[in-house]
Amino acid sequence: MELRDYIRNIPDFPKPGIQFKDITPLLKSPDAFREVVEAIAHYCTTVAVDAIAGIDARGFLLAGALAYKLRKPLIPVRKEGKLPFLTNKVTYELEYGNDTIEVHQDAFTNGQNVVIVDDLLATGGTMAATARLIETSGARVAAMIVLIELMDLNGRDLLEGYSLHSLMQV
Numbered sequence: 001m002e003l004r005d006y007i008r009n010i011p012d013f014p015k016p017g018i019q020f021k022d023i024t025p026l027l028k029s030p031d032a033f034r035e036v037v038e039a040i041a042h043y044c045t046t047v048a049v050d051a052i053a054g055i056d057a058r059g060f061l062l063a064g065a066l067a068y069k070l071r072k073p074l075i076p077v078r079k080e081g082k083l084p085f086l087t088n089k090v091t092y093e094l095e096y097g098n099d100t101i102e103v104h105q106d107a108f109t110n111g112q113n114v115v116i117v118d119d120l121l122a123t124g125g126t127m128a129a130t131a132r133l134i135e136t137s138g139a140r141v142a143a144m145i146v147l148i149e150l151m152d153l154n155g156r157d158l159l160e161g162y163s164l165h166s167l168m169q170v
Helices: 024-028 030-044 058-070 125-136
Strands: 008-011 019-022 051-055 074-079 087-094 097-104 113-121 140-149 164-169
Touching (some): 030 164, 058 113, 113 125
Antiparallel strands (some): 008 019
16 A cells, blocks of 8 residues: 555645645555555554653654554644643744744653654654654653655654654655
8 A cells, every 4th residue: 555645735735835644544544544544553563662742733643553553552742732730841943934843741650661653744744843852751752753754854854863754755
């Protein structure tokens, strides 16, 4: 199965010049979605995994399925103002501006091995900010996994020293 066939390109969204990678065709296909979850789960057999951190919002879709399959805790990394309890937060740069993400202060435990899951790696800012949240909490980033890596934005460079796995590079 060619997973690229299930990714729709939307030009100029959310701003002019951005080529948005729409994964909803992949989610609409049970076979394609299953292949993605199975591939990510297979990769997780190569690292120690205590918990799965899913990045808001499309990362939740992949991380939730993975946490269920691996029987691991799911930790949501949310955009600012979406969590009801005490939070830790980090502000970072995006491809098209700035954003802030946060997690509950009790989300991670000391020494916990966390796999970060998101749908897309662009500049690496969101993934790097998530890693900072995890490490500030005393946990360890075991791996970073994305469905799509945008190679021309060099996000991998910002994540040097981390184990980064992408299912497809475009």
